[in-house]
Amino acid sequence: MKKSIFILILVTLSFQVKASFDAFFIEKTMRIDYIHAGNSNNEFYYIEDLKQEPYWGGSQNQLIDTFKYGHYFFEIYDAVSGILIYSRGYSSLFGEWQTTNEAKEMNKAFYESIVFPFPKNNVIVKWYSRNYLGKFEEKMQYLLDPSNYFIDPVQQKKYPLYQALQSGDPKNKVDIVILPEGYTADEMELFKNDCDKFVQEMFNFHPYSNYKEYFNIIGVLAPSIDSGNDIPADSIWKNTQLSTQFYTFDSERYCMTEDYKSVRDLASNAPYDQIYILVNNEKYGGGAIYNFYNVSVNSNAKSGQIFIHELGHGFAGLADEYYTSSTSYNDFYNMNIEPWEPNITTLVDFDSKWKHLLKKGTPIPTPATEENKETMGAFEGGGYVAKGIFRPRQDCLMNSFKDNIFCGACEEAIVEMILFYTD
16 A cells, blocks of 8 residues: 555656646747836736737746746746746846835836746746845736637737847757847848847857857847937937837936837747847947846947846846946845845855855955956955955956956856756
């Protein structure tokens, strides 16, 4: 009898472990659009729309998030069995806005969405938000019936594609979709050339240079009415596909968009894991948020470095390692806990970070001396503050563009993410 029970348990566990993509999903995307609203102290979620998109570009093997990166997290449970069948971490523009002075004075709403493989049966969707102590708190549940006739299958922004790099089946690759911003119909050839330049620049940088065959990169040929994008402080306003603008949160070089619905609509033309918005502008700037979207300009002298820096945020969850440049954020990190980003530490739990990459005897904190210029250590200053947060190397592409390389901690995080998507 005991043997029979043991076998039954093994069979049950085996089913759960091997609960394959095909058992629960079809190769399309379920998108839930919602409003994320609040102020510096409160947040609220409101379901806005349900969309079926024609492709699923994500892994069909790595369905459960093992990193737990991001300020937010969502989980998908099979409604009948209660099995967790999908999860992902992410961050958002709303989460950043909450740390600004404006959020202390007013309420504001932001458009957001989550995507996951289209389920075959009813699922329970759970949203979580990371609190100031670093713990995820459940914020909302939603019972989703995939046969609901209010799920909209119509693509609002349908355009042809340009294949800049094709390495294989999307389910086994990191798929980056490039969205054009501020390219007119007459500038579509320029956009194609910029997609090619994007590919060339990306694989000039280590560790990406070792993993080119792990990526697919595709552009969406979506023209804007006007060329360029918004620069509010200079009274420059353009009619573009995605309404990006410099001076996001009144920070000149921060170039983002609050029109996330259009971003998702345009990205739906292709299977994707990462969204990259390429802005037709020479002004220095860009931005990126983990598993949200990435932005950089096409024709600045430092475009290649901007692009690869921003992809570090959006794709690998890397933090900014600089601390001397002004930002609009207040109390972005709690110094009494470890930040979730893999390339900064408060030393509260340094063992969980890049300590294993250090040479024996490396002093912690590590003095920022000429002797330690190439040393992996824990150098004070990072995450927008000079004290209390430590970075892995004196300089890195997540800090400045002087050395033009990633530190060992950033490289490790990038490789781990590539392998997660392509396993």
